[in-house]
Amino acid sequence: MAFIRSKAIHQHPFSVAAWSLWFVYLRYLLNKLQHNFQRSTMVLQKILQLLMKIIYINPLLFFPVFLIYGLSRAFLLFLYLSFKTYDRKSSKERSVIPKAITRWHQSENNHFFYKTKKTKVVLHLVTANPELVTSDKPLMLFLHGFPECWYSWRSQLDYFGNDYKTIARKSEYSADLLLADFDEIIEEYGNGRCILIGHDWGGALAWRYANVYPDKVSQLIILNAPHFKAFGKILAEVPEQFLMSWYIYFFQLPYLPENCVRFRDFAVLNFLYSPLTKKASVSSDDLDVYKYYFSKPGKLTAAINYYRANFLSKFKSDGKILAPTLLLWGCEDVALTEMCANQSYLSKYVENLTVIKNHNASHFLQQDDPKFVNEEIYKFINV
Numbered sequence: 001m002a003f004i005r006s007k008a009i010h011q012h013p014f015s016v017a018a019w020s021l022w023f024v025y026l027r028y029l030l031n032k033l034q035h036n037f038q039r040s041t042m043v044l045q046k047i048l049q050l051l052m053k054i055i056y057i058n059p060l061l062f063f064p065v066f067l068i069y070g071l072s073r074a075f076l077l078f079l080y081l082s083f084k085t086y087d088r089k090s091s092k093e094r095s096v097i098p099k100a101i102t103r104w105h106q107s108e109n110n111h112f113f114y115k116t117k118k119t120k121v122v123l124h125l126v127t128a129n130p131e132l133v134t135s136d137k138p139l140m141l142f143l144h145g146f147p148e149c150w151y152s153w154r155s156q157l158d159y160f161g162n163d164y165k166t167i168a169r170k171s172e173y174s175a176d177l178l179l180a181d182f183d184e185i186i187e188e189y190g191n192g193r194c195i196l197i198g199h200d201w202g203g204a205l206a207w208r209y210a211n212v213y214p215d216k217v218s219q220l221i222i223l224n225a226p227h228f229k230a231f232g233k234i235l236a237e238v239p240e241q242f243l244m245s246w247y248i249y250f251f252q253l254p255y256l257p258e259n260c261v262r263f264r265d266f267a268v269l270n271f272l273y274s275p276l277t278k279k280a281s282v283s284s285d286d287l288d289v290y291k292y293y294f295s296k297p298g299k300l301t302a303a304i305n306y307y308r309a310n311f312l313s314k315f316k317s318d319g320k321i322l323a324p325t326l327l328l329w330g331c332e333d334v335a336l337t338e339m340c341a342n343q344s345y346l347s348k349y350v351e352n353l354t355v356i357k358n359h360n361a362s363h364f365l366q367q368d369d370p371k372f373v374n375e376e377i378y379k380f381i382n383v
Helices: 002-011 013-057 059-083 099-105 150-159 175-190 201-212 228-237 239-244 246-250 256-272 274-278 284-294 299-310 370-381
Strands: 111-115 122-126 139-143 164-168 194-199 217-223 325-330 353-358
Touching (some): 059 256, 099 150, 099 284, 122 175, 139 150, 150 370, 194 201, 201 217, 201 228, 217 370, 228 239, 256 274, 256 299, 353 370
Parallel strands (some): 139 164, 139 194, 217 325
16 A cells, blocks of 8 residues: 555656755755865865875874874784685795795706805895806896895896896895995996896885996886885875885884784785786795795894885985986886876986886786886897
């Protein structure tokens, strides 16, 4: 009976007009709410930008804010990983060499070590062609990022197999000391000159090295790493980057970041590399390599110490980078906004810059699309 009555009312012309008026009014309210929301969002963005500028001037005042935000984001990620069906086995040290790198251990000369004179640190070097280490071939030096090791450059090692020494290094000290270590390697194996290639933290160090030692770098190639001076301005002016950098703030805490990364056999690595594993750019065997290295005593802390040692460092710029520079950028980066590859921010610091973007690749560009990276590097160094 109620159904028949409702149907009769809806058939009445005045009821239809009333419903139409209500619909128009509702749409008006929604539009007004949307407009007000956009206005408030713009106000919030302005406030956040002002806050970022204050932080940029004196970041120590807001250090607790950094930690609280980083900790809250890490907690959400921890909850997410807890409900995922990642492997629950222990994350203790792995003693068996992963099968993905067995061929890199067929010759004992593929891996060699160099003890630096200044810091007395033993650096782990890997080359694709041991016979050329002492030759007059030009040095192409690769610096990896986090969470990676020398293996992240495997495709480039194979492609440019006659010219490489890549570096995996301990990192529990500041960038300035690391630059001195790199300088020793370049003097020892490159006769004081090299093609320098870096990704992520390795890219940040490569930017810095090319600025401090301009005569040592013939060509500079950067993959998804912001220029050290431009990044400070981007943090101050782009709220999105401040929010995306939460993990850097979280890494300032002692012990907790290491335990979270080790959780469920380094489940965070499965999470970070999931876009690449879905595209078959990275396999489970490849992930085992990173888990193998990070399970070694002290290795994970050494890697995270990069962020601790250099978090509030303000590097002095010694003018523009003069070496011809290629910046390759994967636009699906979840850690760095595309503004970091914007020439309006970079032109002030780099004299001769070429930016090439890959809109289908992630932060781990050299692994995500190695063909693209190899071809662009080849074209750049052979101009």
